[in-house]
Amino acid sequence: MEILIYGTINSVALALYALGFALVYGICRLPNFAHGALYVLSGFIAWTMINTFGSNLLVAVVATLLVTGIIGAVIYRLFLIRVRGMEISEIIASYAIALAILEGLRWGGFKGMTYTLPVFIEGSVTIGGISVDYQRILVVVVGAALVAFLWLFTHYTRVGLALRGMAQDERAALMLGIDSDMMAVVAMGMGSMLAAFAAILLLPLGNIVVESGYNVLILAIAVCIVGGIGSWMGAVLAAFLIGFAQILTVVYLGSHYQMMVALLAIILTLILKPSGLFGQQKELEERV
Amino acid sequence: MLEASDLMVFYENNLALNNVHIRCDHNQIVGVFGANSAGKSTLMHALSGIVLDMQKKEMMAGGERITVAGSVRYQEKEVMTVSPSRRAKMGIVLCPERRRIFKESTVLENLKIGGYLASPAQARETLAYVFDVFPTLARLKNRIGGFLSGGEQQMLAIGRALMAQPKILLLDEPLLGLSPLMQAMLMRTTREIRDQRKIAIIVTEQYARPVFPIVDYAFILENGSAVLEGTREALMDNPDVRSAYFGV
Numbered sequence: 381m382e383i384l385i386y387g388t389i390n391s392v393a394l395a396l397y398a399l400g401f402a403l404v405y406g407i408c409r410l411p412n413f414a415h416g417a418l419y420v421l422s423g424f425i426a427w428t429m430i431n432t433f434g435s436n437l438l439v440a441v442v443a444t445l446l447v448t449g450i451i452g453a454v455i456y457r458l459f460l461i462r463v464r465g466m467e468i469s470e471i472i473a474s475y476a477i478a479l480a481i482l483e484g485l486r487w488g489g490f491k492g493m494t495y496t497l498p499v500f501i502e503g504s505v506t507i508g509g510i511s512v513d514y515q516r517i518l519v520v521v522v523g524a525a526l527v528a529f530l531w532l533f534t535h536y537t538r539v540g541l542a543l544r545g546m547a548q549d550e551r552a553a554l555m556l557g558i559d560s561d562m563m564a565v566v567a568m569g570m571g572s573m574l575a576a577f578a579a580i581l582l583l584p585l586g587n588i589v590v591e592s593g594y595n596v597l598i599l600a601i602a603v604c605i606v607g608g609i610g611s612w613m614g615a616v617l618a619a620f621l622i623g624f625a626q627i628l629t630v631v632y633l634g635s636h637y638q639m640m641v642a643l644l645a646i647i648l649t650l651i652l653k654p655s656g657l658f659g660q661q662k663e664l665e666e667r668v
Numbered sequence: 669m670l671e672a673s674d675l676m677v678f679y680e681n682n683l684a685l686n687n688v689h690i691r692c693d694h695n696q697i698v699g700v701f702g703a704n705s706a707g708k709s710t711l712m713h714a715l716s717g718i719v720l721d722m723q724k725k726e727m728m729a730g731g732e733r734i735t736v737a738g739s740v741r742y743q744e745k746e747v748m749t750v751s752p753s754r755r756a757k758m759g760i761v762l763c764p765e766r767r768r769i770f771k772e773s774t775v776l777e778n779l780k781i782g783g784y785l786a787s788p789a790q791a792r793e794t795l796a797y798v799f800d801v802f803p804t805l806a807r808l809k810n811r812i813g814g815f816l817s818g819g820e821q822q823m824l825a826i827g828r829a830l831m832a833q834p835k836i837l838l839l840d841e842p843l844l845g846l847s848p849l850m851q852a853m854l855m856r857t858t859r860e861i862r863d864q865r866k867i868a869i870i871v872t873e874q875y876a877r878p879v880f881p882i883v884d885y886a887f888i889l890e891n892g893s894a895v896l897e898g899t900r901e902a903l904m905d906n907p908d909v910r911s912a913y914f915g916v
């Protein structure tokens with residue numbers, strides 16, 4: 381029971397880490413190595429809003445989402461657009477931005493264990509004999525809602541459909557008037573907002589530390605590689621696979637093996653099935 | 669309504685279009701015929717502005733240098749430097765060679781993506797029209813694009829382009845690899861679309877025979893140059909054209 385509950389929560393957390401990364405990669409083929417840095421940055425933005433400007437939680441949340449989305453869009457428009465389409469350069473450039481953000485925060489004095497975000501609702505409930513606090517339940521609920529929202533957005537709205545067209549064939553989309561540069565800015569803004577969502581939901585469970593920027597990036601990449609890059613359903617299922625595997629190792633082996641699980645998952649996937657568990661794109665190509 | 673003059677396109681030092689002049693008037697169907705690698709697709713890319721996107725991508729990746737010169741005028745305006753998405757918005761819509769439909773999306777989603785530039789009312793109206801001229805697509809509307817046959821994919825590609833509200837539709841080798849029956853059907857429908865939607869159409873093809881019955885005017889491309897042009901009747905009577913492009 382414990383494994384079931386904590387496995388689910390951990391899996392949804394992983395899915396939240398990965399969602400924005402998967403969206404940006406799926407649509408722009410841009411491996412955004414600044415994803416984890418945006419996650420941490422949005423945590424500090426929320427912290428500053430609450431503690432320096434004394435705004436209430438709801439205002440801080442909305443402002444953090446917007447500001448992080450804009451920062452992501454600006455990063456794309458100013459820097460990443462110049463290396464568009466060259467994956468190695470994209471990785472180097474976005475990783476450089478990540479280093480600048482994270483080390484900049486550290487240099488700016490955001491370090492140590494003193495920074496925390498408040499939870500939305502205090503308290504906890506008991507499910508099957510296990511006490512679970514409300515924030516963790518909120519993580520699962522909002523995580524599921526976000527996945528559902530993204531699905532509806534990409535299947536039923538004009539911009540969402542255009543993004544999917546661009547993900548499949550950028551030039552064909554261009555012929556239909558879909559401006560790929562603008563759409564990439566939109567995708568990057570949304571991806572950054574998803575990083576902020578994850579931060580606001582998950583950071584209250586611990587401290588805001590600069591190092592988690594690197595961990596979040598690795599976990600997001602692990603989920604996307606195992607799930608099959610470009611496949612959303614794959615990413616969600618991979619999050620559950622890795623999420624439960626992590627909880628199982630914590631229970632039976634000890635908590636310091638948790639990160640090993642993610643890295644092992646990457647290596648095993650690359651050896652056994654490089655296109656990922658659900659790399660359907662490839663299969664379709666082969667059929668045609 | 670669309671007129672290109674002195675059009676030159678170089679891929680590095682390879683001249684793909686040499687001083688080409690072509691025009692297409694309102695409500696006209698213009699054919700462009702030429703053998704493989706005569707420059708048909710390059711012409712379509714220059715007219716739709718896709719060549720600018722290719723140029724930009726190649727430059728960023730440090731690939732080949734693409735040079736474009738000359739003029740493309742559309743509705744009395746010079747559009748040579750206008751981006752492809754803006755040209756699509758102005759009404760120049762390219763339906764590319766090899767169809768390039770969105771293979772992982774359903775037929776209906778492909779059409780909806782095509783309707784990106786349309787208002788909701790236009791999209792609804794055009795969708796009904798596309799299903800009307802291509803009833804096959806209505807039947808297959810929930811089928812994944814990658815699982816369609818070649819002919820069905822071509823219908824979808826044309827329908828998707830129509831969703832973008834073209835005033836001039838550029839069809840690049842729409843008949844490639846299709847059965848004679850399917851070719852005839854597509855050409856009949858293409859003329860029907862011109863008549864009902866009041867749009868201009870430029871269609872390229874290697875073999876003139878299946879397309880010729882529906883064109884008003886045609887150009888013949890050879891090695892990047894427009895070597896011959898004329899009305900359907902005039903070209904029909906030209907013995908060189910007959911032997912080269914009709915196999916008579």
Ligand SMILES: Nc1ncnc2c1ncn2[C@@H]1O[C@H](COP(=O)(O)OP(=O)(O)O)[C@@H](O)[C@H]1O
Nearest residue numbers: 679682684702703704705706707708709710711
């Ligand atoms: N992207 C490209 N890079 C270099 N050369 C190209 C490229 N596209 C076409 N060409 C060359 O330009 C010429 C015209 O090609 P194309 O316009 O594709 O002809 P068609 O569509 O009539 O078959 C050919 O010689 C072809 O090799």
Ligand SMILES: [Mg+2]
Nearest residue numbers: 708709765841
């Ligand atoms: Mg061609």
